[in-house]
Amino acid sequence: MKIAVLIKYCPDSEAVIKVSDGKLDTSGVKYSVSPYDEYACEEALKIIEAKGEGEVVVFNVGPQKNAKGIKDELARGADRAVHIVTDAEVTCPRYAGELLAAALKEENPDLILCGWKGIDYDLGVTGIKVAEYLGIPHVMIVTKLELSDGKANCTRQSDIDEVIEVALPAVIGTQKGLNEPRYPSLKGIMKAKKKPVKTTTPAEIGLERGDVRAEYTDFAQPPSKQAGKKFEGPESAAEVVKLLREEAKVI
C-alpha cells in the first residue's frame, strides 16, 4: 500500500507574527510542520506498520526552507518525499491543490492523508481541492479511521460524530484526537539523511501560473481589546444596569 501525506511547513504555533506595511513579517520566526499534518503522518505510519508492507510518501509545496519540515517527517518514519519547490510561499490553496494533485497523479497513492487545515491561515481548503482535481472523494476533520477492502471508514467530528464510508483512493483530513504523533528519534534523524527527496518545480509540472483566483492584498493587526470595566459592591448595580442598557445596548 502506498500512502501519500501532504504537509505544510508553517510558523510555529508558539511564534509571534508581526505585521508591518501591510505585509506579514516572518523574519526570525521558527517554522514547524503544521500539527494537523503530524496526525496525518502518524496515521500513515501506523497503517503501514500494521500492514507490514507499503510506503509513506510525503508531499510538500513551497520554498526551499521547507526541506527542513520534510526531513522532520522522514525522521519520524516516512520513506521518501516529493518537494515541489517554489520561489515564494504559495498562499492560494487552489493553486497549492493543483500543484499537489499533479505530483500525486504520478505516484498513484492508495490513500492521501493531510491535516484538515493548516495552522497558519486556518483555511482547510487545500486537501479538498486536491480531491477535486484528482476526482476522488474527501472527508475532513477525521478523528477515527479504519480501512477495509478498498474502503475507508471515517469518523468525522461534529456536534454528533458522523461515520462516513468512502471508496479509496480518497483524501482524508486529519484532526486532533486521531492519534498521538510520535517524536522523531535520533536514529530516525540519521536514517532520514539517506532517504530520497525528489524535487520538482511548477515549471516542470507545467503549472507555472496556476489557477489563482484570490490573492492576499493587505494584512493588518486587529485593534487591541479595550480594557474591561470593574464594578465593586452592591451599590454599583444600578450603574451596571444603566451601562448595559445605554452603552452595551444588550437589555
Added chain:
Amino acid sequence: MFTPLSDIHLSHLRSIVGDEFVLTDPESIDYASRDETEDLCFPPECVVRPGTPGEISAIMKFASAEKIPVTPRGGGTGLSGGALPVHGGIVLYMDRMHEIIEIDEGNLFAVVETGIITEMFQDAVEKVGLFYPPDPASRGTCFIGGNIAENAGGPRAVKYGVTKDWVYGLEVVLPNGEIINPGGKLLKNVTGYNLTQLFIGSEGTLGVITKAVMKLIPKPKFSAVLLAAFDDPHAACRTVPVLFREGLDPSACEFMERDAMQMALGHVEKTLPNSDAAAHLLIEIDGNDENRLAEEIEKAGMVCDEGGAIDVILAESGQRVNEIWDIRRGAGEAVKSHSIYKEEDTVVPRAKLPDLFVGVKKICADRRVRSVCYGHAGDGNLHVNLLKDTLTDEEWASRLPPTITEIFKHCVSLGGTISGEHGIGWSQKEYLKLAVSEPELNLMRGIKKLFDPHGILNPGKVIDNRN
C-alpha cells in the same frame, strides 16, 4: 526575647501603610504561615503589605525599637521555610511592589520592584525581544525578590547561571531603617566590598530587598529538546560531563530517574515510548542559527547514544518542546503529591554526579526509606525526595534524620554541599555545620549581627547566634 504585637503596635503599623494593608484576618494569617516547605506552619501576628521603601523603612525602625520580628515574604514558594515567621510578629508581604520601573534596551538592564512575579517579568522583557533566563520551577508564582533572597536557580542555570549572575544592583531597606543602593547598571564595579552580592542568597536575614537592577540579553531565537532514555541511571549521569567536554553548551541538562518520570507522566497525563526506562536525560540547546542548532542537537544525541542510551527522541516545534518540559516541570509536584516527603537539594561537582546518585540510592535502600531523584544534572544538582510512602509515623520519624545526615555527609565527601538552590532557611539549619566550618559560621554570625543587631529581621533562619 521578642515583644508580642499589641493593639497599639497594630495601630502604629496602620498609620504607616494605611488601614487596609495591615491584615489580621484568619485567612491572611493562614496564608502567611505556610510556604511550600513540607507541612511547616508558623502563623504571624499580622501581615503588612507595604507600598514603598519609605513605608518599609518606617516599619523596620519601629520593629527594631520595639523588638518585633519581621519576616519578608515573596510568592511563598520557598522550599526551606525561608519566608515562615517562626517567631511570629510581622510578615512583610511584598506583593504590592510589583512595578517594572524600566526596561533599558540601550544598556540591556531592567529595573524592577521586587514584588513582581518572575514569569510576568520574563514575559514583559520577551515582548521586546529580550530574555531573563533564570527559571525556577515556581516562576509562575514566585517573586523576583524571593529569587534574589534565595539565589534561585532552575534548569537554565547550566548555561546562563543562577539569579546572582543577573543582579547588578539593589535597593535594600536595612533593619535599622536605612535605605541603601549598592551596585547599578555597571558591568564592572570594584568599589569596596560587594554588598550587592552579599544580599543575594541571604534569605531575607540582612535586609528587605525592594528594587533590583537585572541584566538582560537578547532572546535566543531557536531551541530544541532531546530526551534520552537509559536503562542504567549511572550511564545517564556519566554521559552528562561528556556533553560539555565535547564542546556542547546546553541551555538545560536535566536528569529524571524512573519513578520521577512515571509519577510526572501520570501527573500531566502523558505517555512516552520509553517511560519505563531506568533514567532519562532531558537536554535543551538554544541558539540563533537554526542549522548550527540542528548540528549540535545531533551531536548531543550521538553523545547520549555512545553513552548507552537505548533511545533518543527529539522535540523541535514549540508545542513538542512544551510537552517535554511540562513533564519535567511536573515532576516536583507529582512526586510530592505522592506521599509525605522531605526534599534534599544536594549538589556536587558535575562529574561526581554518578557517585552522588549511586550513594544516595544505597543509603536510602540500606535505611529502608524510599527515594525519588531528579534534578539539574548539568549543575551536579540532584533533588532527592525522601518519601514516607508506607512507613509508619514512628519509622519515618526515626529513619529520616540519620538518612539525611548520611546523604549530606556523602555529598560533602564528594566535594559538594547541602543546598544548591533551595537555601538553608529553617528546615536545613541543623545540617549547616556538616558543610560549613566553624570559622565560616562565626563570620556569618558576625555579618548578621552587624546588619541586624537586634536580630529582628527573619529571626531563626540560616544560622543561630549560638552553635
